Amino acid sequence: MVSTGRVGCRRRPAGSLTVAGAVGVALAAGGCTGDSSVVSPKGPAASSVAGLWWPMLVAATAVFAFVTGMLLLAAARGRRRTEEQAKGAAAWGEPFIVFAGVVVSGIILVGFFVFSLGRMQALADAGHKTKLTVGVVGHDWWWEVRYPNGAVSANEIHIPAGVKVELALTTDDVIHSFWVPRLGPKTDMIPGQRNRLWLEASQPGTYRGQCAEFCGLQHANMLIRVVADTPADFDAWMAREAEPAAASDAAGQRVFETQTCAGCHTVRGAEAKGTIGPDLTHFGRRDTLGAGVRPRTPENLARWITDPQSLKPGTTMPPTTLAPADLNALVAYLDGLR
Amino acid sequence: MATVITGAASPERLEEAWHETPGLGSFLTTVDHKRIGKRYLYTGLLFLVIGGIESLVMRIQLTHSNLHVVDPETYNQLFSMHGVTMMFLFATPVLSGFGNYLVPLMIGARDMAFPRLNALGYWVFLAAGLFLYSSFVVHRLPDAGWFNYTPLSDSVYTPGPNIDFYALGLIFVGISTTAGSINFIVTILKMRAPGMSLDRMPIFVWGELAMALTVVFALPALTLANVMLELERRAGFHFFAPAGGGQPLLWQHLFWIFGHPEVYLVVLPALGIASAIIPTFCRRPMIGYTYIVLAEMAIAVIGFGVWVHHMFAVGLPTIGLGFISLTSFLVVIPSGVQIFAWLATMWAGKPVLRTPMLFVIGFIILFVIGGLSGPMLAAVPLDQQVTDSYFVVAHFHYVLVGGAMFPIFAGIYFWAPKMTGRLLHEGWGKVSFWLMFVGFNALFFPMHILGLRGQPRRTYTYQAGQGWDFLNLVETIGAFVLALGILVTFVNWVWSAKRGEPAGHDPWRGESLEWATTSPPAEYNFENIPTVRSREPMWDQPELGPHGQPPEAGGRGLGGGHNTLGTSLLEAEPEVVVPMPHESPWPLLLTVALAAVFVGLLIREWVFWAVAAVATAISVAGWFWPRGETQET
Numbered sequence: 001m002v003s004t005g006r007v008g009c010r011r012r013p014a015g016s017l018t019v020a021g022a023v024g025v026a027l028a029a030g031g032c033t034g035d036s037s038v039v040s041p042k043g044p045a046a047s048s049v050a051g052l053w054w055p056m057l058v059a060a061t062a063v064f065a066f067v068t069g070m071l072l073l074a075a076a077r078g079r080r081r082t083e084e085q086a087k088g089a090a091a092w093g094e095p096f097i098v099f100a101g102v103v104v105s106g107i108i109l110v111g112f113f114v115f116s117l118g119r120m121q122a123l124a125d126a127g128h129k130t131k132l133t134v135g136v137v138g139h140d141w142w143w144e145v146r147y148p149n150g151a152v153s154a155n156e157i158h159i160p161a162g163v164k165v166e167l168a169l170t171t172d173d174v175i176h177s178f179w180v181p182r183l184g185p186k187t188d189m190i191p192g193q194r195n196r197l198w199l200e201a202s203q204p205g206t207y208r209g210q211c212a213e214f215c216g217l218q219h220a221n222m223l224i225r226v227v228a229d230t231p232a233d234f235d236a237w238m239a240r241e242a243e244p245a246a247a248s249d250a251a252g253q254r255v256f257e258t259q260t261c262a263g264c265h266t267v268r269g270a271e272a273k274g275t276i277g278p279d280l281t282h283f284g285r286r287d288t289l290g291a292g293v294r295p296r297t298p299e300n301l302a303r304w305i306t307d308p309q310s311l312k313p314g315t316t317m318p319p320t321t322l323a324p325a326d327l328n329a330l331v332a333y334l335d336g337l338r
Numbered sequence: 339m340a341t342v343i344t345g346a347a348s349p350e351r352l353e354e355a356w357h358e359t360p361g362l363g364s365f366l367t368t369v370d371h372k373r374i375g376k377r378y379l380y381t382g383l384l385f386l387v388i389g390g391i392e393s394l395v396m397r398i399q400l401t402h403s404n405l406h407v408v409d410p411e412t413y414n415q416l417f418s419m420h421g422v423t424m425m426f427l428f429a430t431p432v433l434s435g436f437g438n439y440l441v442p443l444m445i446g447a448r449d450m451a452f453p454r455l456n457a458l459g460y461w462v463f464l465a466a467g468l469f470l471y472s473s474f475v476v477h478r479l480p481d482a483g484w485f486n487y488t489p490l491s492d493s494v495y496t497p498g499p500n501i502d503f504y505a506l507g508l509i510f511v512g513i514s515t516t517a518g519s520i521n522f523i524v525t526i527l528k529m530r531a532p533g534m535s536l537d538r539m540p541i542f543v544w545g546e547l548a549m550a551l552t553v554v555f556a557l558p559a560l561t562l563a564n565v566m567l568e569l570e571r572r573a574g575f576h577f578f579a580p581a582g583g584g585q586p587l588l589w590q591h592l593f594w595i596f597g598h599p600e601v602y603l604v605v606l607p608a609l610g611i612a613s614a615i616i617p618t619f620c621r622r623p624m625i626g627y628t629y630i631v632l633a634e635m636a637i638a639v640i641g642f643g644v645w646v647h648h649m650f651a652v653g654l655p656t657i658g659l660g661f662i663s664l665t666s667f668l669v670v671i672p673s674g675v676q677i678f679a680w681l682a683t684m685w686a687g688k689p690v691l692r693t694p695m696l697f698v699i700g701f702i703i704l705f706v707i708g709g710l711s712g713p714m715l716a717a718v719p720l721d722q723q724v725t726d727s728y729f730v731v732a733h734f735h736y737v738l739v740g741g742a743m744f745p746i747f748a749g750i751y752f753w754a755p756k757m758t759g760r761l762l763h764e765g766w767g768k769v770s771f772w773l774m775f776v777g778f779n780a781l782f783f784p785m786h787i788l789g790l791r792g793q794p795r796r797t798y799t800y801q802a803g804q805g806w807d808f809l810n811l812v813e814t815i816g817a818f819v820l821a822l823g824i825l826v827t828f829v830n831w832v833w834s835a836k837r838g839e840p841a842g843h844d845p846w847r848g849e850s851l852e853w854a855t856t857s858p859p860a861e862y863n864f865e866n867i868p869t870v871r872s873r874e875p876m877w878d879q880p881e882l883g884p885h886g887q888p889p890e891a892g893g894r895g896l897g898g899g900h901n902t903l904g905t906s907l908l909e910a911e912p913e914v915v916v917p918m919p920h921e922s923p924w925p926l927l928l929t930v931a932l933a934a935v936f937v938g939l940l941i942r943e944w945v946f947w948a949v950a951a952v953a954t955a956i957s958v959a960g961w962f963w964p965r966g967e968t969q970e971t
Contacts, residue, residue, distance in 0.1 A: 035792070035803075035804055035805070036791065036792030036804065037790060037791040037792055038723045038724060038789075038790045038791070038792065039790050039791075046723070048719065049719045049720055049722075049723045052717060052719060052720050053714070053720055053723075053790075056713065056714050056717065056720070060710035060711070060713075060714070063706075063710060064706060064707065064710055067677065067681065067702075067706050068703055068706065070681050070685065071681060071684065071699060071702055071703065074681065074684040074685045074689060075684065075689050075691060075699055078620075078684075078687075078688050078689035078690060078691065081687075081688040082688065083621050083688055085688065086620060086621040086622045086686070086687040086688035087621065087622050088686070090625055090682065090685075090686035092682075093625035093626060093679075093682040093683075093686060094625065094626050094629065094682075096678065096682050097625070097626045097629050097675060097678045097679050097682055098629070100674075100678045101629070101671065101674045101675035101676075101677070101678040101679070102671060102674075102675060105670065105671050105674045106671060109667045109668065109670055109671065109713060110667070112667065112713060112717060113663060113664055113667045113716070113717075115717075116663065116716075116717035116718060116719060116720065117660055117663065117718070119717075119719045120656060120659065120660070120663075120718040120719050121656060123719055124656050173489070173495065174487075174489050174490040174495055175487055175489070175490065175586065177651060177726060179726075179792075179794070181723065181791075181792040182792075184723075185651070185719055185722030185723045186651050186722055186723070186725070186726070187651055187653060187722070188651050188652045188653060190586055190587060190652055190653060191489055191579075191580045191586050192580030192585070192586065193580075193587075193653060195652075195653035196653075208792075208804075209792070210794060210797075211794070212651075212725075212726040212727065212794045213487075213726060214414075214482075214483055214487070214490070214726075214795075214796040215490060216414075216490055216495065217410045217411060217414065218410065219794075219796060219797055219798075220410070220797035220798050220799050220800065221799075223801070292801075313409060313410055314410055314411070
């Protein structure tokens with residue numbers, strides 16, 4: 001079906017079939033080291049699945065080549081055959097159907113079934129040996145993240161690299177699905193249910209993902225960043241994240257507390273205890289805003305505050321009209337929450 | 339009775355008994371399976387155009403990252419209605435249309451078993467399609483996907499009437515599908531020409547039978563789910579909302595217990611089309627007839643045991659996932675058996691590459707690709723990676739568009755000459771095929787790669803810098819090439835219906851009975867109902883011609899009355915002469931009354947609703963009112 005042979009990420013895929021050629025072009029055009037590619041895994045769970053994918057791809061390619069080859073050859077030799085030959089007996093026909101369609105297909109399929117079942121069970125068993133549990137709550141359309149030391153954050157999940165981390169997945173509204181392709185399979189967040197998923201990043205780095213179950217207007221902009229730190233960095237980060245907000249722009253804090261912001265957002269250490277939107281206590285330490293819809297720059301932040309619907313139509317965040325000085329102060333305040 | 343069964347028929351008597359005066363009156367009251375079948379085809383293809391335009395708008399929106407051609411709400415409505423339209427208003431009706439037109443001809447009957455029920459089926463399908471699309475007028479198209487998961491689709495998260503159009507519309511269209519399926523089952527089992535025992539029945543007819551049986555067992559789950567959803571949305575029930583003790587996964591189970599068999603019930607008759615075309619163009623009987631028939635039935639049965647593979651990521655216990663994973667792997671085998679039977683037939687025969695055969699070869703290639711990504715999605719961990727990504731979109735479009743739409747187009751080129759009396763233009767047919775085949779692959783093959791590279795489905799846009807832009811551009815171009823190919827066939831069809839080369843009764847040297855009558859067939863199909871002595875009667879019984887079978891060779895005229903022959907279930911021994919109903923206004927009137935009932939439920943005007951319910955009861959009474967003839971259905 002796709003290109004033949006072992007397709008390494010840096011190697012050019014080989015294959016004589018047109019389809020394989022098309023894939024080759026496509027892979028060459030984009031490379032297969034995409035930011036969220038299932039086949040360039042960065043953790044043991046994703047590696048296990050990628051190790052299932054490649055043999056299945058090879059087998060599928062072989063079957064495709066056989067069937068299409070026989071089909072096209074049969075079509076091509078039709079011109080040379082006579083109607084008399086066509087009516088002749090074909091005693092090999094039914095045994096061929098049984099052999100190819102039932103015996104060979106059956107062996108391949110049952111073989112892959114057993115293989116995949118083993119991987120499924122191994123992945124499930126590995127989930128019993130986690131040391132850290134992080135709660136992730138899906139909201140329309142952002143992620144709430146809760147750490148065991150009481151720290152609450154949003155949209156960017158820090159984990160220690162090289163460590164299996166369990167995610168306890170729940171939702172506050174509709175069904176969402178947590179998926180960071182380079183770290184492992186996805187798991188849905190179902191109302192009234194607590195699902196578990198384990199993640200491990202082999203190396204420090206930032207891994208992208210996004211909600212994979214359709215959840216309404218802004219399903220497309222419900223993005224996740226998983227940041228894997230060295231274990232020491234992670235411990236320091238988590239301890240800092242649990243502390244109250246740092247001192248920041250005082251004028252901006254007044255704007256935050258007196259305008260509508262505090263009605264929806266919490267900043268621990270300030271007069272802001274809203275629970276509708278993300279906790280912003282350490283907002284200044286995040287890379288993006290609006291669940292990943294834009295990088296967290298002062299310009300984007302100002303636009304997000306005054307006109308969020310232009311960045312993320314349908315978001316719960318209402319527009320806020322502020323005097324320019326107040327807006328600047330508010331942006332400075334939020335930027336200082338580090 | 340024996341004399342009636344064998345009594346010769348004269349064309350004049352038959353003409354008098356079966357004639358429907360052309361005009362508005364018979365347009366609204368006809369019960370002729372051929373007119374109804376063509377209506378299913380034309381209306382279904384109109385919905386293909388609508389669903390296709392929806393997909394083109396989506397493709398334009400996704401050509402590049404961060405485009406704003408449509409807003410998110412419009413996009414959600416587009417993909418929801420694209421799915422609903424293609425499954426319920428295009429694929430199922432068009433395949434029913436082929437079945438309606440062809441099954442009585444292929445089995446040597448003069449009409450379907452229940453002609454008025456047949457008419458009702460079409461009118462209800464049309465009314466339900468209009469009901470669903472009336473939501474467009476008020477800008478409230480369903481927007482929670484064709485799968486319509488709760489709680490997103492409940493009244494808390496979708497308070498508008500969007501979902502009510504969906505739920506009521508699907509209950510409504512289900513009446514049509516169920517009526518049609520019961521009709522197919524009875525027609526196929528009880529009205530076959532004498533001698534056409536089950537093991538001589540054309541594979542296409544087996545495909546329609548498998549589809550009809552699947553509908554009867556699968557559709558109640560969807561209807562039940564939608565009734566429960568409406569009760570939850572409108573009457574405060576809590577089947578699905580956890581706040582009231584409900585369970586959101588219940589919807590998913592009910593939906594997919596219907597939804598996965600639905601996929602097969604679209605594919606099964608389409609595979610039957612391929613099995614009808616291949617022997618004709620390979621100039622030999624199908625190798626492995628029995629295996630193909632068993633495979634079709636096996637798919638229909640196993641298809642009920644795989645639904646949870648749509649739910650591998652919802653957090654179910656691994657033991658349950660293992661069982662469904664196994665059935666999902668095994669359901670590939672019967673599809674493979676059919677493919678190898680076709681290959682064997684082509685290898686042993688002399689393939690002639692006319693346009694219908696070209697579409698069938700294209701279909702086999704695409705269906706194999708879709709069949710090979712199937713086991714990848716049956717493997718639980720791999721499915722958990724790529725489910726809800728574009729990989730799945732690629733997979734099921736290869737299975738459904740490759741596996742059903744390509745055979746449908748093969749069927750158009752193969753059987754339209756029977757319907758119009760004229761062949762479609764061969765050259766333009768080939769142009770259409772190549773445009774469709776190349777466009778299809780450019781559109782859907784890259785989706786495999788995008789899915790592997792993490793692009794989730796059902797998103798109205800995506801961010802730049804993820805390496806997704808180029809392949810999305812390729813897909814959009816492919817979509818327009820595919821659309822152009824489809825357009826070429828439509829123009830070809832319309833042009834050829836007037837100016838095409840005359841087809842004669844048997845242009846392809848086909849093997850089954852639909853070629854033993856004129857093109858287009860007379861209203862009564864066959865002057866004399868043939869006695870079948872072979873699986874390929876047109877090849878083995880030289881006495882069969884454009885007027886069926888002469889009485890001296892065993893043809894039965896049934897005295898030339900408005901009747902057809904009922905035969906026994908297994909061996910098709912003649913049992914009874916069945917008088918057939920004439921034109922009737924009641925199917926249409928009942929449909930109008932039923933539509934008013936559904937509108938009443940939608941707008942919650944209970945007086946209106948009560949009047950409509952009474953009108954429905956009156957229509958049913960009128961339908962069954964004794965008229966002094968033999969009781970009809």
